[in-house]
Amino acid sequence: MKDLQGKVVVVTGAADGIGRALAEAFAAGGARLVLADVDGPRVEVVGRELADSGTDVIAVRTDVSDREQVLCLRDAALDRFGAVDVLCNNAGVMGPVGDPLWELPVAEWRRVMEVNLWGVLHGIQAFVPAMLAAGHPGHVLNTASMQGVTSGTLIPEYTVSKHAVVALSESLRAQLAARQAPVGVSVLCPGAVSTGLPAKEERRLAAFGRQEPWALAPGSGSQDRNWGTTLTPAQVARAAVAAVRDGRFYVFTHPGSTDRVRARTGPLLEAADQAADQTGYETADRISRPASAGRSSRG
Template identity: 30%
Template sequence: MIYADKTVIVTGAGRGIGRAVAAAYAAEGAKVVLAELDADLGQEAAEKIIAAGGHAEFVPCDVSREEEIVALVAHTANEYGTVDILINNAGISNPHSAGFYELSADVWDKVLNTNARSVFLATREAAKFMRKNPDGGAVVNLSSTRSLMSEPNTEAYAASKGAISALTHAMAVTLGKDGITVNCISPGWIETGDYNELREIDHKQHPAGRVGKPEDIARACLYLTAPENNFITGAQLVIDGGMTRKMIYEP
């Protein structure tokens, strides 16, 4: 259990990918801090990990607010002595039903601040402690295949995910001298609802033959943050069952 002496922060850990990532690290012996805006979901996720024999703590956090990110990281370092791994997972989609012409600056700012600015702020704060560790630290940012391709009326979300991808290589170069790796994962269709309700066509359209699961992303996080994989930094790992490599033309 190579994570037995590691402290891990996972943002947006109350549901979906974040919850699976937190559980995966806890199962490998890590002390996991689950940062989540929804208190009920965050506490439930932490309690489930604890019931399974893992070490978890829920800390409420709105990642769109700088002061709450600073407090989250400071609390983790004070409670556990340091921060070893940060998984920047928290994010929102376009919280509106209007199209391109109705997208307001306020909504744009909310999406960019929650999704992209939070990645910079959380990494900045965590790196202050990681650089003091004998073996540095590791950061994984959750981007999206939407940083590479789009559907209509997703400008704010696409911009935020593109920013995360660019921030990843920028921070990797900056923090390399401090022994900190920074990578990002760009998931495609990862089903966080009832997997059994998916249609056959949903699976068959993927070259891999199935829709993704949160655990697919969790395993990638474990890989990217393993100490022996510290030669991997500034990378963007697309995990989408091959969809972004598939040429699709309408008949």
Template identity: 45%
Template sequence: MRLTEGQVAVVTGAASGIGLAMARRFAAEGLKVVLADVEEDALKRAAGELADDGARVLARTVDVGDRDSVLALADAAYDTFGAVHVLCNNAGVGSGAEGRMWEHEPNDWKWAFAVNVWGVFHGIQAFVPRMLAGGEPGHVVNTSSGDGGIAPLPTASVYAVTKAAVVTMTESLYAHLKAERADVGASVLFPGPHMLRTGLWESHRNRPERYAKERPRRTPYRSLGQWEAAMKEAGHDVAFTPVEEVAEFVVEGIRARRFWMLPASEHSDRQIRARSASMLDRADPSYLESFILD
């Protein structure tokens, strides 16, 4: 797909991190950008920054876990710009779950699924029919993660399950678009190959009351800075991928109509091979053993 001046890109989770980087990159290509985020103040700052740089911007406060909120976003995008060519279902949260899976609070799962899974589906349902009806080339990018999308990190199992669901949803979307012989492509994005400095670690700040925790956490939430300090104290160097590199990878992937937006990584390749071998051999998932908690 060619990205050309005047096209329209919609990005959820666009007020910071990967989402904002993608919005900036699309704007640099001359696209009009629709920014959606649940965090109103950060969204205003992001929209103002892009507008000051000359981009045509529409910003909407959106809870992607609320179907009506996403449908209203689609109405606003089409009312303002008349078309949508690129849709990036990028909004995501952690879960705040602690301990073993059977100890998790149901609201931890409900919140993570509302944003990470239902949010993607709501975006597909709100925009894809209109993109198809418009008859122009288009592309949908759904953000997954190596945690779940490739193999789960048991210490973050709720998040992993949601991101595995995003992969399967995107595979299904790809098949449905092909069956329609549509000029709309689909991709699943694995940000990386290293850690990213995003607001995901502090996503609890935007947790809605309807998914409030039912009991206090046994341990306080840990910020990315605290985690990084603990890793360094333990003698582990942590590499980070700039969000700008992820955004560039997305643009390149859209142009190439690449389904798997999966950056080259020996670690990821080892996980993929180990998981595939485990399935083909009908063997235990030994690739998880290095992550299993004591």
């Protein structure tokens, strides 16, 4: 999607942070915008500001965890613009950073999964059929995270949701490619970004007044955490929009991404290499033939 001029771009989570920056970056490229956020007043303000600077834009209060609301968002987009060219499933929430995960209430797991995973799935199910029916080139950009390709002790509910978004994006890309559909996919995997995401989580947990160890908010307490280099939302949005233009799938934005991906995939590859020794399958071409093939194990 080299030329964004006049293209219709939907951005969820557009009231703040990366979503807002994505909206501004697409607007700078000449796109028309459909902005969605659960924070209705705030997304209205972003819409008005973009309209004042000449962008053709609508803002629609939408909770992406609610399928019906996402279907209404699609209808609003099609009513206004007649088509959607780019869908950015970006809305997300963080969840507590404390552990242990086995004490994290199911409601906390569910809240994160419903926004971060189901929100993306609702977007895909609402918009991709319309994009395919239109038959012209389109693109889906899903915001995952570096947490979608790594893992560790912190925010397991968030990490699990983002791994799911990466896997969902990989499957979507494969299924669209198998149909030779003109719809591309990218998955955005940033490290730390200077947004209000952790502060919102802190405020939410403070309102609960909880003392449980799992209820620790990001930025609070004595936890030894290193989020690495922090980029601005605008820097991340620039990289994401460039990837949509170039049709690139994985979008890493932060220095040090290679090391973090290696730290995850290194042990996987090592374990996979050892499989041959441990199972008696010596080489790939013998994968369906154990070393003992031809000999009867019963003599």
